[in-house]
Amino acid sequence: MTVLTKFLLFGTLALSATVNAQDATASATDSGAVSEPSAAAPSSAPTTGGSTSGFQFKETYPADSAKPTPKAEWMALLDGKNITNAPVLKANGDNGPQQQGDADPYCDWTFTTCTRPTDIITCPKGQWGITYDDGPTEFSPKLYDFLKQTNQKATFFMIGGQVVKFPDLAKRAFDEGHELAMHTWTHSYMTTLSTEQIVAELKWNELAIKEVTGYSPRFFRPPYGDIDDRVRSIANALGFTPVIWNHDTDDWMVAETPGFQESWIDGNATEWAGLNATEGGISLEHDLYQKTVDAAIRILPTLQEAYKVTTVGQCTGQQSYKEGVAPNSNASSSAASPSASSSGNTPEGSTQANGQDSHEEGAAMSIQSLDSRATMGLLTLIGAVSSYLFM
Numbered sequence: 328m329t330v331l332t333k334f335l336l337f338g339t340l341a342l343s344a345t346v347n348a349q350d351a352t353a354s355a356t357d358s359g360a361v362s363e364p365s366a367a368a369p370s371s372a373p374t375t376g377g378s379t380s381g382f383q384f385k386e387t388y389p390a391d392s393a394k395p396t397p398k399a400e401w402m403a404l405l406d407g408k409n410i411t412n413a414p415v416l417k418a419n420g421d422n423g424p425q426q427q428g429d430a431d432p433y434c435d436w437t438f439t440t441c442t443r444p445t446d447i448i449t450c451p452k453g454q455w456g457i458t459y460d461d462g463p464t465e466f467s468p469k470l471y472d473f474l475k476q477t478n479q480k481a482t483f484f485m486i487g488g489q490v491v492k493f494p495d496l497a498k499r500a501f502d503e504g505h506e507l508a509m510h511t512w513t514h515s516y517m518t519t520l521s522t523e524q525i526v527a528e529l530k531w532n533e534l535a536i537k538e539v540t541g542y543s544p545r546f547f548r549p550p551y552g553d554i555d556d557r558v559r560s561i562a563n564a565l566g567f568t569p570v571i572w573n574h575d576t577d578d579w580m581v582a583e584t585p586g587f588q589e590s591w592i593d594g595n596a597t598e599w600a601g602l603n604a605t606e607g608g609i610s611l612e613h614d615l616y617q618k619t620v621d622a623a624i625r626i627l628p629t630l631q632e633a634y635k636v637t638t639v640g641q642c643t644g645q646q647s648y649k650e651g652v653a654p655n656s657n658a659s660s661s662a663a664s665p666s667a668s669s670s671g672n673t674p675e676g677s678t679q680a681n682g683q684d685s686h687e688e689g690a691a692m693s694i695q696s697l698d699s700r701a702t703m704g705l706l707t708l709i710g711a712v713s714s715y716l717f718m
């Protein structure tokens with residue numbers, strides 16, 4: 328069950344991944360001593376990020392180096408709501424929540440890949456939800472370009488601080504018809520956060536996207552897939568729906584884990600394509616590194632040949648935004664007939680999650696993370712060692 332994670336959010340993206348691991352000294356979540364390269368943290372809002380053209384936020388957003396606090400009116404949204412009274416889990420260092428014994432009374436995905444019927448895990452047979460996490464980053468435009476060329480719409484789970492750094496990219500993704508969704512503010516393990524912190528993580532993320540696009544996402548993906556009934560109930564009270572995945576490319580490892588072979592990503596996609604007669608899916612990828620974007624571009628045609636590739640909202644028939652349908656939201660796929668679109672829907676508990684949303688963050692930083700369930704063997708060992716080295 329060990330999930331080792333090293334992560335430090337948001338450096339200056341301009342610094343690029345080369346700064347990487349060595350700088351990932353402490354989780355942004357647990358220490359005031361976070362080494363924040365280049366104070367890029369937009370502790371006072373109108374950060375337009377070096378590379379953007381000056382979108383002006385009205386809000387003053389929290390620094391991304393510390394856990395944010397919610398506005399009072401956001402906490403009021405929980406009044407009268409049924410919030411599951413489960414404990415805030417103790418963090419196992421930077422490695423995620425600590426399980427007490429073997430029990431999993433609150434359905435924590437991290438421990439047992441437990442899901443509830445309200446979690447979105449997959450698309451119906453014949454359809455494939457294509458999702459990219461942790462952007463926007465400097466590497467996102469290449470992916471946006473490719474998606475545009477192939478007239479493919481995707482779901483982007485965006486980190487709040489990245490939206491504040493790259494508002495023009497978020498806006499572009501939205502304008503080009505992609506589905507924007509949330510990936511929290513600081514990319515922390517949500518089960519280790521207090522109720523207030525969870526509200527803040529979601530609502531600041533929502534607000535940043537709303538400011539840029541005019542629309543408030545309904546979907547969120549808990550970082551690392553880390554969700555339990557308490558997190559579910561808080562999110563539900565705020566009007567948000569969790570989205571996990573059932574096919575993990577482990578793409579982030581190409582940039583973070585020595586020995587990981589890029590061709591494995593393609594190999595997995597080919598295997599998934601072979602299941603198209605009986606399955607649907609939601610895959611996990613990242614527009615976080617050059618190499619993950621390159622892999623995303625390589626494997627998309629493979630999936631398109633086999634499935635109707637689409638957004639999460641489209642394949643589940645759920646609304647993407649609280650305000651309703653976005654103007655450019657025609658999801659389309661270049662590919663296979665949506666032959667089986669009428670068939671089986673998201674069976675709960677049928678997750679075959681084969682990995683973690685392990686990853687990474689703000690390109691200047693590194694996240695070491697892995698998942699023993701993925702039986703990565705040697706990779707796990709290497710990752711574990713490096714994870715500790717960089718603590």
Ligand SMILES: *[C@@H]1O[C@H](CO)[C@@H](O)[C@H](O)[C@H]1NC(C)=O
Pocket residue numbers: 409410411556
């Ligand atoms: C609150 O939710 C729990 C399950 O999460 C349920 O068992 C309980 O009956 C609910 N309480 C109320 C007052 O709705």
Ligand SMILES: *[C@@H]1O[C@H](CO)[C@@H](O)[C@H](O)[C@H]1NC(C)=O
Pocket residue numbers: 576577590591592593594595598
């Ligand atoms: C799928 O990816 C895993 C690592 O995530 C790798 O071990 C495996 O060999 C890959 N499968 C193929 C067919 O490449």
Ligand SMILES: *[C@@H]1O[C@H](CO)[C@@H](O)[C@H](O)[C@H]1NC(C)=O
Pocket residue numbers: 453600603604632633634663664666667
């Ligand atoms: C499954 O994929 C193959 C190509 O790999 C394609 O020929 C076939 O039409 C697909 N089946 C469905 C039901 O889309």
Ligand SMILES: *[C@@H]1O[C@H](CO)[C@@H](O)[C@H](O)[C@H]1NC(C)=O
Pocket residue numbers: 654655656657
């Ligand atoms: C969406 O699709 C409908 C019908 O397919 C079309 O009339 C409309 O122009 C499309 N909207 C956009 C923004 O592409």
Ligand SMILES: [Zn+2]
Pocket residue numbers: 460461510514550551684685686687
């Ligand atoms: Zn992530």
